[in-house]
Amino acid sequence: MAARRTAALAAGSAIAVVGLVVSVGWGPAQDWADTHPVQVAAVDSDGSATIGDFTLRFEGIEEISGLESSYGDRFDPPPGWRLWSASFEVASDAGEDAPVVSTTTVVEASDGASYTRSDLISFDVAPDDGWLGDFGLEAGSFDDVVLLPDGVLPERVRVVPTLEARDYWAFDV
Amino acid sequence: MSRRRLSIGAWGTVAALTAAALGLGWHEANRPENPTGATIVTGGVGQEVVAAGVRLRVDEVRSAPEILVPDDDYDDDYDDDDGAAPPAPLTTPGRWLVARVAFTGEASSGDVDYYYWRSADGVEYRLSERVDRDRGTAQPGEWWHEDLVFEVPPEAATRGTLLVEVEGVRWEVPLQLAEIRIDDVDQTDRIEPVALTPGSS
Helix, strand or coil: CHHHHHHHHHHHHHHHHHHHHHHHHHHHHHHHHHHCCCCECCECCCCEEEECCEEEEEEEEEEECCEECCCCCEECCCCCEEEEEEEEEEEECCCCCCCCCCEEEEEEECCCCEECCCCCCCHHHCCCCCCCCCCCCCCEEEEEEEEEECCCCEEEEEEEECCCCCCEEEEEC | CCCCCCCHHHHHHHHHHHHHHHHHHHHHHHCCCCCCCCEEEEEECCCEEEECCEEEEEEEEEEEEEEEEECCCCCHHHCCCCCCCCEEEEEEEEEEEEEEEEEEECCCCECEEEEEEEECCCCEEECCCCCCCCCCCECECCEEEEEEEEEECHHHCCCEEEEEEECCCCCCCCCEEEEEEECCCEECCEECCCCCEEECC
16 A cells, blocks of 8 residues: 555656656757757759758859849949859748748858848849748749859858758759 | 654655756746857957957947937928938937947858947947937948947946947857957047948958
């Protein structure tokens, strides 16, 4: 009888401790698990890579002379800089209620630095559907642009969800 | 009927559970919101410092009782020009403190999240909310310039330290902050702060 009572007390204690730890630590543990480890998506033979509901295919990056919107607004690269445009094809299996995944395009360049779209490039010259991932990833063809110093070439293009520490896409140029 | 007393083991279990509950509760209540263990990068006026991937320079610091800012009440419907609001004077009970800074990304794009002015007696002041400030991200080699505007008591407008917290590094360890010491603030009658603009260096 005493042994059964002791066993019951021990079991109850264990449940109480587990309950305490879970109630305190569940949130932080979930956040950590959602963002670790951070991995780059594997690129398939057709050049596409998939994370979650989104498949990106990198179409290439090329130097362009400038940008002009459908309203006639224009952007020309400043002296000492060249404008590069990266193109992507996005396929999506996300449902209507899926969370929005915004992204930032990062170009790793031959000078060892990483570049994102410059703030010199205003939204006035953005495409009508926006740059890649600006309003959240969605199916379709999208571009993004970066300015690189004269003589510097793009070597790798990463598409990084703007939420910290998330898996990302990366393509060699 | 005799009363049964709890054994020492049972009391020990109760004590351990209570201690665990109290300990976890204390931990949750006292978990620091901000990271600690920052390393400080120091410099002076005109000197470039690199903190958390941003290269930054303070070019000058001035103080005045009045600054000129775009007039919020200006009605551009009656303007024959491009609609730009003419500057209007803005006064303060203390002194305006205006620090001109330039920054660029070091090996990746960067931005400054917060600036604070720490007076000689250790009081810290945020940027004035009466003056609009544009935020911008600088690419490596792309310099941006802006005037930071603080409102401070007169005694805090002669010398101090500009504290710089760079964007996006709050949860990295070690955190890097920049502290730029200004020993002599230029005193003048009026300042027209310059908004965030790109420059060559």
